Amino acid sequence: MRKVTRIERCFADLKSRGRKGFIAYVTGGDPSPRETEEIVLSLEDAGVDIVELGVPFSDPLADGPVNQAAAERALAAGTTFARLLETVARIRARSNIPILFFSYLNPLLAHGFEREVRRSARAGVDGFLILDLPVEESASYHRVMQRAGLNHICLVAPTSTDERIRRIVETATGFVYCVSREGVTGMQRAVQEGAPMLVERTRRYTDLPVALGFGVSTPAQARAVAGFADAVVVGSAIVQRFHDAGRTARGRRDAARWVRGLVRAVKEV
Numbered sequence: 001m002r003k004v005t006r007i008e009r010c011f012a013d014l015k016s017r018g019r020k021g022f023i024a025y026v027t028g029g030d031p032s033p034r035e036t037e038e039i040v041l042s043l044e045d046a047g048v049d050i051v052e053l054g055v056p057f058s059d060p061l062a063d064g065p066v067n068q069a070a071a072e073r074a075l076a077a078g079t080t081f082a083r084l085l086e087t088v089a090r091i092r093a094r095s096n097i098p099i100l101f102f103s104y105l106n107p108l109l110a111h112g113f114e115r116e117v118r119r120s121a122r123a124g125v126d127g128f129l130i131l132d133l134p135v136e137e138s139a140s141y142h143r144v145m146q147r148a149g150l151n152h153i154c155l156v157a158p159t160s161t162d163e164r165i166r167r168i169v170e171t172a173t174g175f176v177y178c179v180s181r182e183g184v185t186g187m188q189r190a191v192q193e194g195a196p197m198l199v200e201r202t203r204r205y206t207d208l209p210v211a212l213g214f215g216v217s218t219p220a221q222a223r224a225v226a227g228f229a230d231a232v233v234v235g236s237a238i239v240q241r242f243h244d245a246g247r248t249a250r251g252r253r254d255a256a257r258w259v260r261g262l263v264r265a266v267k268e269v
Contacts (some may be wrong), residue, residue: 002146002149003149005098005126005127005149005150005151005174006096006097006098006099006126007050007098007100007126007127007151007174007175008151008173008174009098010049010050010098011174011175011209011230011231014049014209014230014231015209015230019267020226020229020230020231020232020266020267020269021049021050021209021211021230021231021232021266022047022048022049022050022222022231022232022234022262022263022266022267023048023049023050023051023052023100023211023213023231023232023233023234024043024048024050024051024052024233024234024235024238024259025051025052025053025054025067025102025213025233025234025235025236025238025239026039026040026043026051026052026053026054026070026235026238026239026242027053027054027056027067027070027071027073027074027239028053028054028055028056028074028079028084028087028101029056029073029074029075029077029078029079029083029084029087030056030070030071030073030074030077030079030239030242030243031073031074031077031243031247032074032077032078032079033077033078033079033083033084033086033087034087035247035252036053036084036087037087037090037091038249038252039242039252039255040053040091040095040097040099041091041094041095042252042253042255042256043097043238043256043259044095044097045256046256046257046259046260046263047260047263047264047267048097048259048263049097049098049231050097050098050099050100050231051097051098051099051100052100052101052102052129052233052235053084053088053099053100053101053102054067054070054071054102054103055081055084055101055102055103055104055107055108056070056071056072056074056075056079057071057103057104057106057107058071058075059104059106060104061104061132064236066236066239066240067235067236067239069243070239070243073243081107081108081110081111081116085119085120085123085125086123088120088123088124088125089123089124091124092123092124098126099124099125099126100125100126100127100128100129100151100153100174101120101125101127101128101129102129102131103128103129103130103131104130104131104132105130105132105133108128108130113141113144114144117144117145117148117150118148120148120150121148121149121150125150126150126151126174127145127150127151127152127153127173127174128145128150128151128152128153129153129154129155129177131155135154135164135167135168135171138152138154138171139171142171146173151173151174151175152171152172152173152174153172153173153174153175153176153177154168154169154171154172154176154177155168155177155178155179156168156169156176156177156178156179156198156202157179158179158180158194158195158198160198162201162204162205165201165202165204165205166205169202169205169206169208170205172206172208173208174208175208175209175210175211175230175231176202176206176208176209176210176211177211177212177213177233178195178198178199178202178210178211178212178213178229179212179213179214180195180198180212180213180214180215180216180225195212195225195228196228198212199212199228199229200228209230209231210229210230210231211229211230211231211232211233212225212228212229212231212232212233213232213233213234213235214233214235216232216233216234216237217234217236217237218237218262219261219262219264219265220265222234222262222265222266223265223266223268223269225266226265226266226269227269232262232266234259234262237262238255238259241255241258241259242255
């Protein structure tokens with residue numbers, strides 16, 4: 001029998017309490033691997049349910065300027081996949097918060113996909129969201145993640161047809177991630193009008209929790225998304241907040257306090 005992941009336990013607990021989830025994205029290794037550990041723990045203290053840890057990559061085509069800059073800082077700080085796994089292992093010594101790796105395919109292929117997935121599972125990673133892995137090519141990779149006991153989180157885009165959504169969610173485990181808009185990650189002034197319909201269309205084909213992200217950056221937006229999705233994902237706004245707050249314990253506390261306001265908006269729904 002397959003072991004239940006931390007991500008799955010988290011969503012089961014949220015459902016039992018009638019609560020919505022908050023998922024925070026930060027780039028692993030920004031501003032350094034050691035400081036990433038403290039940032040993740042501060043996010044947990046702020047009430048975040050799941051952390052998406054971005055694997056820095058030199059060519060992040062799906063990311064906007066904020067996350068591209070974060071990846072550049074992480075790589076300049078000497079972040080490698082191996083060092084990121086060490087960071088996760090240190091977090092695991094202090095926390096049981098679910099951790100999802102948000103990655104492009106190339107960093108996982110560099111030293112062998114199966115090898116890296118197994119190493120990730122041993123370090124304490126709970127799943128992967130691979131941005132540039134289309135459903136048509138995902139079967140063999142999905143099986144590797146499944147054997148390692150990790151969740152395979154899949155993206156559904158606004159342009160996805162109903163048939164494509166059905167195919168995508170058939171391979172997903174843990175939860176499904178709906179993208180609120182076309183284009184790259186980044187903050188926006190308002191949640192796209194079609195976002196609720198995208199979540200509704202996705203729910204027709206799966207019983208998995210459905211999260212929505214890309215562009216959510218204010219408490220009002222987070223509250224609005226929590227009104228129709230099972231979880232809210234905030235990334236660029238959090239990355240920028242921690243960067244602007246500075247590389248000190250006080251700066252991290254200030255940034256985490258701001259994140260707590262986003263979390264509170266979601267939990268009030």
